[in-house]
Amino acid sequence: MDDLRIGQGYDVHKLVPERKLILCGVEVPCENGLLGHSDADVAIHALMDALLGAVSGGDIGKLFPDKDPAYAGADSMKLLREVLALPELSAYRLFNCDITIIAQRPKLSPFREAMIKRISETTQWDEKRISVKFTTTEKLGFAGRGEGIAASAVVLLGK
Numbered sequence: 001m002d003d004l005r006i007g008q009g010y011d012v013h014k015l016v017p018e019r020k021l022i023l024c025g026v027e028v029p030c031e032n033g034l035l036g037h038s039d040a041d042v043a044i045h046a047l048m049d050a051l052l053g054a055v056s057g058g059d060i061g062k063l064f065p066d067k068d069p070a071y072a073g074a075d076s077m078k079l080l081r082e083v084l085a086l087p088e089l090s091a092y093r094l095f096n097c098d099i100t101i102i103a104q105r106p107k108l109s110p111f112r113e114a115m116i117k118r119i120s121e122t123t124q125w126d127e128k129r130i131s132v133k134f135t136t137t138e139k140l141g142f143a144g145r146g147e148g149i150a151a152s153a154v155v156l157l158g159k
Contacts, residue, residue, distance in 0.1 A: 005092060005157040007054030009046040012142075012150045023101060023108065023149075024115030024132055025077040025122060030106045034149060037066035041076035043099050043115075043132070046153035048076075048083045050097070054157045055088040077122045084123060092157035094123070098131040102143050102150040108134040 015021075019033025022041045034040035048060045064071045064079055071079075083089065097119075101108060112132055120127045137144040 003159040004095075005054040007050040007052065007155045007157070009049030009051075009053060009059075009153045010150070011042045011045040011049065012148055013040045013042045013045075014148045015146060021106075022076070023111070023151075024099070025075075025118035026111050026114045028106060028108065028111055032146075038064070038071055038074040038079065039076050042149050043101050043151040043153070044076040044080055044119075046151040047097060047099055047119075047155070048080055050153040050155045051083055051089060051157075054155055055086075055092065057086060057088050077118070080122055089157075091159055093159075094125050094129055095156040095158055096129045096131065097125070097153060097155045099133070099151060099153045101132070101134050102137060102152070103134065104136050104139060104144050104146050 013034035013036050015032040016035045017032055019035060021028045021030040021033040022039045024043045025041065034042055045060055052058055115132045116127050116130045119125065119130050142148045143150055
C-alpha cells in the first residue's frame, strides 16, 4: 500500500440531433447524441482523465487534441486502450473505478450491465472492479433541461 493513486475525471458534451448516443462504449437508443470531435463518449472521456490524473499524465485534450483530424469520429474505447498502454500507467493495476453519468434522459439503467461488460472487455479489468451509475439533476441545469450529458469518474490505482 506504499503507492496508491486516486484520479478524478469530469466531462460534458452537448446533446444534438443526428448523432449516435454512445456511453461506456454502448450505443443507447435516443433521438439525440453527443456532440464532439470523437464519438463524444462522455463517460469514457471522464474515465480516461481520471486514469491520467492518477499518474499526473495530463488530460485527454493533451493526448488527443480536438484540432487533430486523426481523432475525428474516433472510438473512445480505442482511445482508452491507448491511455492504458502509456508507460506511466503500466506499473499500476486498477483497484476500482466508479463512473457516474448525469442525464435527465434517456433512462440508462437498462444499459448498466452492457456498459460494465464493454469496459471490462476493453480494459481486461474484472467487472467487479467497475461501477457505472446514473443520476438526474431533477430537471435543473443543462442536464436537467436535456441540453447535454455529464460524467464523473474516479479511479484507485496501486502497484
